[in-house]
Amino acid sequence: MKNIKILIVEDEAIxxxxxxxxxxxxxxxxxxxxxxxxKAVHLAETTSPNIIIMDMKLKGKMDGIETANLIxxxxxxxxxxxxxxxxxxxxxxxxxxxxxxxxxKPFNEEELVSKIENLFNNPSAG
Numbered sequence: 001m002k003n004i005k006i007l008i009v010e011d012e013a014i015x016x017x018x019x020x021x022x023x024x025x026x027x028x029x030x031x032x033x034x035x036x037x038x039k040a041v042h043l044a045e046t047t048s049p050n051i052i053i054m055d056m057k058l059k060g061k062m063d064g065i066e067t068a069n070l071i072x073x074x075x076x077x078x079x080x081x082x083x084x085x086x087x088x089x090x091x092x093x094x095x096x097x098x099x100x101x102x103x104x105k106p107f108n109e110e111e112l113v114s115k116i117e118n119l120f121n122n123p124s125a126g
Contacts, residue, residue, distance in 0.1 A: 007049035009040040037062030054079040
């Protein structure tokens with residue numbers, strides 16, 4: 001697990017810090033936290049994460065889906081979406097994106113680890 005670098009993209013600071021604390025405690029390396037799509041793209045380009053935890057709703061001009069798709073197209077880095085909604089529209093948006101994995105808020109550690117490990121071992125699965 002220690003070799004996996006993760007970028008957290010979350011506009012709610014308390015959730016981002018909780019996620020960072022959890023991931024660090026579990027042995028992952030958090031290479032940055034971004035609250036907007038624009039900052040996420042910049043951090044992905046400069047820190048080379050293996051995986052991104054991407055909130056669906058972000059500050060700035062781009063939402064999480066658009067940001068994750070752009071990063072996957074440019075850098076081939078898969079994302080796990082973080083969402084508070086599991087309505088049909090949200091699930092459809094995820095299914096139509098370049099990244100198919102998601103977890104719900106509040107996140108469950110076991111599910112988080114499972115998604116991270118799955119994407120790290122099989123990046124094309126995202």
